[in-house]
Amino acid sequence: xxxxxxxxxxxxxxxxxxxxxxxxxxxxxxxxxxxxxxxxxxxxxxxxxxxxxxxxxxxxxxxxxxxxxxxxxxxxxxxxxxxxxxxxxxxxxxxxxxxxxxxxxxxxxxxxxxxxxxxxxxxxxxxxxxxxxxxxxxxxxxxxxxxxxxxxxxxxxxxxxxxxxxxxxxxxxxxxxxxxxxxxxxxxxxxxxxxxxxxxxxxxxxxxxxxxxxxxxxxxxxxxxxxxxxxxxxxxxxxxxxxxxxxxxxxxxxxxxxxxxxxxxxxxxxxxxxxxxxxxxxxxxxxxxxxxxxxxxxxxxxxxxxxxxxxxxxxxxxxxxxxxxxxxxxxxxxxxxxxxxxxxxxxxxxx
Amino acid sequence: xxxxxxxxxxxxxxxxxxxxxxxxxxxxxxxxxxxxxxxxxxxxxxxxxxxxxxxxxxxxxxxxxxxxxxxxxxxxxxxxxxxxxxxxxxxxxxxxxxxxxxxxxxxxxxxxxxxxxxxxxxxxxxxxxxxxxxxxxxxxxxxxxxxxxxxxxxxxxxxxxxxxxxxxxxxxxxxxxxxxxxxxxxxxxxxxxxxxxxxxxxxxxxxxxxxxxxxxxxxxxxxxxxxxxxxxxxxxxxxxxxxxxxxxxxxxxxxxxxxxxxxxxxxxxxxxxxxxxxxxxxxxxxxxxxxxxxxxxxxxxxxxxxxxxxxxxxxxxxxxxxxxxxxxxxxxxxxxxxxxxxxxxxxxxxxxxxxxxxxxxxxxxxxxxxxxxxxxxxxxxxxxxxxxxxxxxxxxxxxxxxxxxxxxxxxxxxxxxxxxxxxxxxxxxxxxxxxxxxxxxxxxxxxx
Numbered sequence: 001x002x003x004x005x006x007x008x009x010x011x012x013x014x015x016x017x018x019x020x021x022x023x024x025x026x027x028x029x030x031x032x033x034x035x036x037x038x039x040x041x042x043x044x045x046x047x048x049x050x051x052x053x054x055x056x057x058x059x060x061x062x063x064x065x066x067x068x069x070x071x072x073x074x075x076x077x078x079x080x081x082x083x084x085x086x087x088x089x090x091x092x093x094x095x096x097x098x099x100x101x102x103x104x105x106x107x108x109x110x111x112x113x114x115x116x117x118x119x120x121x122x123x124x125x126x127x128x129x130x131x132x133x134x135x136x137x138x139x140x141x142x143x144x145x146x147x148x149x150x151x152x153x154x155x156x157x158x159x160x161x162x163x164x165x166x167x168x169x170x171x172x173x174x175x176x177x178x179x180x181x182x183x184x185x186x187x188x189x190x191x192x193x194x195x196x197x198x199x200x201x202x203x204x205x206x207x208x209x210x211x212x213x214x215x216x217x218x219x220x221x222x223x224x225x226x227x228x229x230x231x232x233x234x235x236x237x238x239x240x241x242x243x244x245x246x247x248x249x250x251x252x253x254x255x256x257x258x259x260x261x262x263x264x265x266x267x268x269x270x271x272x273x274x275x276x277x278x279x280x281x282x283x284x285x286x287x288x289x290x291x292x293x294x295x296x297x298x299x300x301x302x303x304x305x306x307x308x309x310x311x312x313x314x315x316x317x318x319x320x321x322x323x324x325x326x327x328x329x330x331x332x333x334x335x336x337x338x339x340x341x342x343x344x345x346x347x348x349x350x351x
Numbered sequence: 352x353x354x355x356x357x358x359x360x361x362x363x364x365x366x367x368x369x370x371x372x373x374x375x376x377x378x379x380x381x382x383x384x385x386x387x388x389x390x391x392x393x394x395x396x397x398x399x400x401x402x403x404x405x406x407x408x409x410x411x412x413x414x415x416x417x418x419x420x421x422x423x424x425x426x427x428x429x430x431x432x433x434x435x436x437x438x439x440x441x442x443x444x445x446x447x448x449x450x451x452x453x454x455x456x457x458x459x460x461x462x463x464x465x466x467x468x469x470x471x472x473x474x475x476x477x478x479x480x481x482x483x484x485x486x487x488x489x490x491x492x493x494x495x496x497x498x499x500x501x502x503x504x505x506x507x508x509x510x511x512x513x514x515x516x517x518x519x520x521x522x523x524x525x526x527x528x529x530x531x532x533x534x535x536x537x538x539x540x541x542x543x544x545x546x547x548x549x550x551x552x553x554x555x556x557x558x559x560x561x562x563x564x565x566x567x568x569x570x571x572x573x574x575x576x577x578x579x580x581x582x583x584x585x586x587x588x589x590x591x592x593x594x595x596x597x598x599x600x601x602x603x604x605x606x607x608x609x610x611x612x613x614x615x616x617x618x619x620x621x622x623x624x625x626x627x628x629x630x631x632x633x634x635x636x637x638x639x640x641x642x643x644x645x646x647x648x649x650x651x652x653x654x655x656x657x658x659x660x661x662x663x664x665x666x667x668x669x670x671x672x673x674x675x676x677x678x679x680x681x682x683x684x685x686x687x688x689x690x691x692x693x694x695x696x697x698x699x700x701x702x703x704x705x706x707x708x709x710x711x712x713x714x715x716x717x718x719x720x721x722x723x724x725x726x727x728x729x730x731x732x733x734x735x736x737x738x739x740x741x742x743x744x745x746x747x748x749x750x751x752x753x754x755x756x757x758x759x760x761x762x763x764x765x766x767x768x769x770x771x772x773x774x775x776x777x778x779x780x781x782x783x784x785x786x787x788x789x790x791x792x793x794x795x796x797x798x799x
Contacts, residue, residue, distance in 0.1 A: 029692040036691040053688035054681055061689055276677035278701055279684065289677070308681045334677040 003104040003266040004323035012270060012295070013047060019295035019303050020050065026065040030301040048272060048281060052291050052304040055249045058086035066091050066299045073128070077135045077248040085135075086249055091299035098252025098296060101268040102142050108323070109242060109256050110206050114148040116171050118199075120178025120186055122161075123152045135248040136179060139210055142251065143177055158182065160190055165198050174202055176234060179211035180243070184226065187233045200235040207234055208256070210244040212309075214333050245309075245330050249302045253294045255328075260320050262327040269294040271328060273313055274306065287312045287331055308334040353562050356518065357527050357552035360534055360544050370565045373551060377487060377513040380549040384484065384511040387541060389443040392509055393429045395541035400424030402536045403529075412528070414670060416498065416629065419777050424505070432779075433509055436786035437482050443511060446479035446797050477799040482792035484511040485595060486571035491585050492526070493577040493600070494519030495633035501529055502778045503574045503597070503787065504550065510791040516552040517566060527552060557584075564588050572791055576600055595790050599783050602635035602743035605642070605714055606772055607731060608654070609749035613647030616654055617661075619748055622773025623723075624661035626746060627704070628670045629776045632719045635743045635783070636768070636776045639717040642728040651727035652695065655708040659697035662704040662721060672703040672721060679720050686718055713737070731757065738765035743783060746775040 001008075020041035023030045034041065037051040057063070064071070070091045077086035090098075119140060126137040144150070151168055155161040168174075178186075190196050207230060216226060223243065231238040239259045246254035255263040265271050273288040274281060282288040290311040293304045315327035353370070355363045367373070400421040403409045410417055422428060433440035438449045488507040492500035500516065507514050518526055533547035555562045567573060567588035574597045575585040582598055590596075606626070608619055626638055641658070643651035666672055675683070683702050690696045694709030704721035714737050715724035728734070734745070742765040749757060758769045767784035770777075780786055 033688065033692050036696070054685045056681070056685045057688050060685070061692060277675055277680060279680065289681070306681075306684065308678070310677070334681060 001267055003101075003108050003268070004264050004325055005267060006317050006324040008267040008325070009047075012267065015295035016047065016050065016293060016303065017041065019297070022298070023065045023301035023303065027063060027301050029061065029063060030065070047270060047293065050293065050304045052293075052306045055086065055247060055302075055305045055307050057305075058088060058249055058300075058302070059084040062087070062089075063300050063302070064089045065297075065301055071299060073138075075135060075138045075248055075251070088248055088251075088302065089300050090251075093298040094296065094300070097298065099142070099145065101252040101266070101296060102254060103145055104268075105254055105256070105266050106143070106146055109258075110146065110175055110208075114146060116149045116151065116174045117143060117147040118168060118171075118174050118176050119150055119152050120154060120176065120183045121152055122154045122156045122158065124156050125152075136211070138248065138251060139179075139246075140177065143208070146175070153178075154182075154186070158185075160186065160193075160196065162195065165195060168198050168202070171202060174205045176205060176207040176209075178209055180209045180213065180226075181211060181215040183207075183209050183230065184216060184221065187230060191229075191233055199233075202235065204236050204240065205234065206240045206242060207231075207236060208242050208244050210246065210254075212245075212333065213330075217332060243330075247292070247305075247307060249305055250292055250294055250297070252296055253292070255330075258319060258321040258323060258327075261329075262314060262319055262321070263330060264319065264321075264323040265326040265328070267325070268296060271311070271313070271326060273311060273328075276310070276334065279306070285312065285314070289334070290328070290330075310334055352556075352559065354554040355551065356523060356554055357516075357530055357550070360531075360547040362527055362531060370562065370569065373553075374487060374515065374569045377515055377549065377551055380513050381484065381486065381511075383545065384508070384513065384549055387511070389433060389440050389509060389511075390430070391538070391540035392511075392546075393426055393433070393440075395536065395538050395543065395546065396424040396429060396505060396509075397426040398538050399533065399536045399543065402532065406532075409528075409532070412525070413498070415625070420501070423502075423778065429509065433788060436780055436788040437510075437792065438480075442480055442482045443509075443792070446481045446795075448478075449480045450476055450478065479797045479799060481795045481797070482510065483795050485791055485793055486512060487569060488512040488514050488572040488574055488791065489566050489570035490514060490516045491566075491573070491575045491577060491581065492516060492518050492523075493581065494521045496576070496630055498525050498529070499576055499599075499634060499778070500526060502782075503576070503599070504530075506780070506788045507572070507574070507791055508546070508549065510788050512572065512791055514550045515566065515569070516550065517555050517563075518552050520554045520556075523552065523554065557581075560588075567594075570594050572597065574599070574787075597785070597787055597790050600635045601741070602767075602783065603714065603717065603741055604636050604638050604744035604746070604775060605640040605737075605742075606638040606746035606775070607642045607728075607734065607749070608644065608647075608772070609731065609747075609753075610644040610647035611750045612748040613643070613649055613654070615748075616647075616649055616657055619772055620654065620657040620661040621664075622771075623658060623746070624665045625669075625773055626775040627662065627721055627723050628665045628672070631672065631721055632717065634776055636778075637719075638723065638744070638746050638775055639719075640715045640724045640726060642712075642726055642731070642734065644731055645727050645729045651725055652708055655695065655706045655725040656697060658723065658725065659704075659706040662706065662723075663699060666699065666703045666721075675702050675720060679718075682718055683720060683722060686722060732760070735761045735764070738762070740765050742766045744768040744770060744775050746770060746772040748772050 024041045039051045071089045072092055073090045075088045126141050153164050227238045227241040230241050242256045244254050244256045253269040270293045272291040274291055275288050289306055290309045291306045310331045311328050313326055313328045317324045319327050352368050355365045355367050404421045439447050490503050533543035536543040567590045572595045575582050576599045579601045643654050687696050690707045696707055698705040707724045745766050747769045
């Protein structure tokens with residue numbers, strides 16, 4: 001099955017039902033959650049009826065649907081907003097499914113031929129520590145199947161590694177990869193540095209950047225500005241700067257920008273937009289929180305989660321890029337509710 | 352730079368950089384205030400309260416809080432409050448004896464009520480006392496609960512200080528409305544239009560450290576209402592050596608219902624619902640966790656259900672909740688989902704309120720926005736372990752037999768107020784463990 005095609009709804013629903021039943025049986029906490037929400041995975045329901053919980057729940061509750069001995073990797077999120085990371089437990093089944101979905105989706109954007117990846121990060125990032133891996137490392141590792149070679153551009157102090165620049169010389173068909181804010185920082189620091197001209201010698205490569213816009217939003221850097229500056233920095237076309245949306249709670253199902261700037265929903269997942277106050281479905285074209293559904297997770301019940309990202313569905317099956325299915329735009333992250341009054345209590349005194 | 356929004360008794364909107372000029376004008380009003388008697392000021396505030404209570408617009412705008420303000424501003428309450436804070440309120444008007452004492456006679460007669468027992472007069476030692484104003488009080492008000500600032504302004508005026516108020520740019524209209532109403536009230540001794548000229552309200556960008564520092568350096572009293580970050584910033588500003596600081600917040604409050612009080616659980620749930628709803632838990636005096644002692648007429652879980660129905664009632668009939676911010680909706684959903692797995696949750700469909708039941712004997716992290724955590728407790732003495740100076744109020748329902756001994760032990764390390772449930776959010780003096788007015792004056796002595 002192609003990653004972006006229409007007519008998936010029935011098949012997708014069947015897969016969701018199977019997955020819902022599995023987690024209902026294997027994860028007691030998830031079963032209780034379904035029961036409290038009057039949801040019976042063996043009953044009759046639509047996609048929109050499937051209960052959801054916020055992605056942040058993985059920060060406070062250990063959610064697991066397999067024996068702990070079957071867990072092969074523990075992935076932590078970056079904890080940029082709250083300071084507490086999400087913890088996701090992956091078994092082999094989940095990991096394989098995620099790799100398969102990721103391969104399928106990415107092939108549609110950068111082709112199936114392996115390329116040299118120039119990574120805006122240091123090699124240490126992808127090394128696991130006692131079976132645990134930070135989200136940055138997990139994300140970069142996910143792109144290993146597409147690479148014939150990975151060159152890490154930074155040293156562990158996150159500065160450009162001059163030896164890495166030497167390795168890049170002569171490379172032609174490359175793909176850049178990195179975290180949005182880190183790329184931005186490097187670009188700001190080295191944009192006048194003549195030694196990085198080796199990067200400018202590679203013309204028209206794709207740049208995949210991930211990790212979200214929170215920090216750039218704080219700096220008032222818009223997406224068009226970022227794309228323009230980055231395209232100039234790496235001597236490529238703005239349309240080849242691809243923002244990849246995704247989250248550690250649903251690895252594998254990612255949402256890169258197409259050349260028209262839209263994010264397409266692959267056959268492996270579905271998105272629903274919910275009202276930011278009532279959490280009910282919004283009308284077509286209205287902004288709201290993005291709910292993400294996917295049957296891929298086997299070892300944890302992250303199959304229907306609500307993110308605090310705000311998005312809007314803009315197209316159904318009619319994008320100029322030819323990809324079918326829903327297309328949406330990521331707007332922003334919901335502002336964290338600020339507590340400025342005298343009741344702004346101090347967290348360490350509570351549990 | 353700053354924006355003058357209330358000045359000379361009028362609503363303004365004017366950019367200015369002349370802090371010295373503004374401060375000089377305010378300071379020039381000190382002799383006017385000094386010439387007023389404290390009872391004349393109290394009489395004015397009583398009249399102002401009555402004016403508010405008769406204004407339908409005010410009633411509509413401020414809801415149940417208005418009654419609290421009017422009660423607070425009554426002559427009886429203010430006179431008692433100033434007397435308590437300053438020993439004798441007329442110490443604000445001139446030199447008075449404070450150390451005349453009456454003590455109980457030695458020959459106690461068993462069975463005679465305390466107030467009928469013989470008293471012995473101990474004459475003063477010849478020292479006279481006078482409470483002089485400190486001068487300029489600068490108030491930094493919090494964005495979430497701007498009207499709380501009216502209390503520190505009233506206390507400052509009663510102690511005859513002039514006032515420069517740095518309001519929050521997000522929420523200052525209510526405060527301005529209250530101050531503007533001074534103009535409409537006059538008593539035989541105090542014209543509101545004159546008194547209000549002793550107050551100016553400005554807006555300052557939070558990142559404008561130069562202006563914030565100028566405010567601080569001009570202050571004789573720094574009064575700060577706010578969260579952790581705001582207070583830390585204000586306290587960190589340079590100040591003059593003799594400037595007095597009065598810090599209100601950040602603090603946490605919680606509540607306890609003892610087993611013997613659960614017979615009256617419906618009334619307690621009604622009152623607690625008010626404490627939770629009035630400021631949507633944004634004030635330091637709003638409860639976030641309720642402990643229910645085991646062994647009473649109903650269980651903590653049943654109390655949680657009753658509280659849920661009272662919160663629903665308050666939201667429908669008395670205090671409809673405004674819009675909930677998207678970020679807060681997500682916070683509430685995270686708590687709801689967690690405790691649907693680990694406890695019990697009772698909530699409204701549109702996120703107006705939430706009661707979260709679990710059997711954790713710890714204080715819950717505050718969510719605000721009418722989210723209350725209800726937890727059973729077997730030994731109420733365990734609460735003492737949670738207390739330090741970050742705790743403000745413990746709303747308490749407990750039989751008199753053990754209440755005072757319990758409160759004494761509980762408050763050794765922290766907790767400044769133990770009001771009855773239903774009274775938690777009402778401002779009183781002392782607040783946050785101090786008599787604000789006592790810190791707004793300089794005590795001057797003179798010998799007879």
